[in-house]
Amino acid sequence: DAKTTQPPSMDCAEGRAANLPCNHSTISGNEYVYWYRQIHSQGPQYIIHGLKNNETNEMASLIITEDRKSSTLILPHATLRDTAVYYCIVGNNDMRFGAGTRLTVKP
Amino acid sequence: GAGVSQSPSNKVTEKGKDVELRCDPISGHTALYWYRQSLGQGLEFLIYFQGNSAPDKSGLPSDRFSAERTGGSVSTLTIQRTQQEDSAVYLCASSHSGRLDEQFFGPGTRLTVL
Numbered sequence: 267d268a269k270t271t272q273p274p275s276m277d278c279a280e281g282r283a284a285n286l287p288c289n290h291s292t293i294s295g296n297e298y299v300y301w302y303r304q305i306h307s308q309g310p311q312y313i314i315h316g317l318k319n320n321e322t323n324e325m326a327s328l329i330i331t332e333d334r335k336s337s338t339l340i341l342p343h344a345t346l347r348d349t350a351v352y353y354c355i356v357g358n359n360d361m362r363f364g365a366g367t368r369l370t371v372k373p
Numbered sequence: 374g375a376g377v378s379q380s381p382s383n384k385v386t387e388k389g390k391d392v393e394l395r396c397d398p399i400s401g402h403t404a405l406y407w408y409r410q411s412l413g414q415g416l417e418f419l420i421y422f423q424g425n426s427a428p429d430k431s432g433l434p435s436d437r438f439s440a441e442r443t444g445g446s447v448s449t450l451t452i453q454r455t456q457q458e459d460s461a462v463y464l465c466a467s468s469h470s471g472r473l474d475e476q477f478f479g480p481g482t483r484l485t486v487l
Contacts, residue, residue: 298473302476308478308480309377309464309466309478309479309480309481310416310464310466310476310478311478312475312476312477315475351415353415353416357472357473361418361472361473361476362418363408363415363416363417363418364415365414365415366415
């Protein structure tokens with residue numbers, strides 16, 4: 267069973283920041299938070315992961331709350347090509363994908 | 374370098390037939406995963422191979438499903454006596470070493486059981 271809760275869908279205006287929330291209240295101390303996305307008709311693509319500290323790479327930023335019970339994936343300047351299903355996953359020896367959030371970036 | 378490849382890209386079969394789906398992971402990746410994705414649904418974990426260790430088969434939905442990984446590289450997912458509910462996209466992924474590593478996904482095989 268997935269250990270995360272995500273809203274089923276979100277919209278974002280092109281050029282604005284997209285903030286995708288994820289709740290993982292049962293996360294244990296050694297479990298990482300991972301984000302993947304799946305663009306229509308393609309396989310999932312890794313975005314970012316973190317344990318405790320906030321992380322940033324060329325694609326996104328990951329903000330993890332101090333109690334680690336929730337996190338937010340930030341796409342700083344969303345483009346139409348960022349329209350996809352975004353999966354938040356937690357695990358330390360296993361990763362199970364949930365239903366994700368369908369993000370639609372609108373012009 | 375080359376990514377994960379899967380074949381065939383599409384497979385249409387009749388109910389009751391057996392099918393084999395192939396996955397070629399990225400060279401040097403020791404971990405290999407199979408997932409299933411039904412239309413409009415999230416990914417469903419099926420099986421995980423790591424090196425020479427016994428595979429984690431905990432996600433296989435029934436004994437009609439099996440998978441093997443020969444020589445630590447290519448993997449074959451076999452579905453025996455296919456049912457209509459087996460229709461889905463079957464995705465393969467590989468990672469460099471373990472389950473915490475970034476997974477690289479193939480394009481998937483779309484299976485349709487008539």
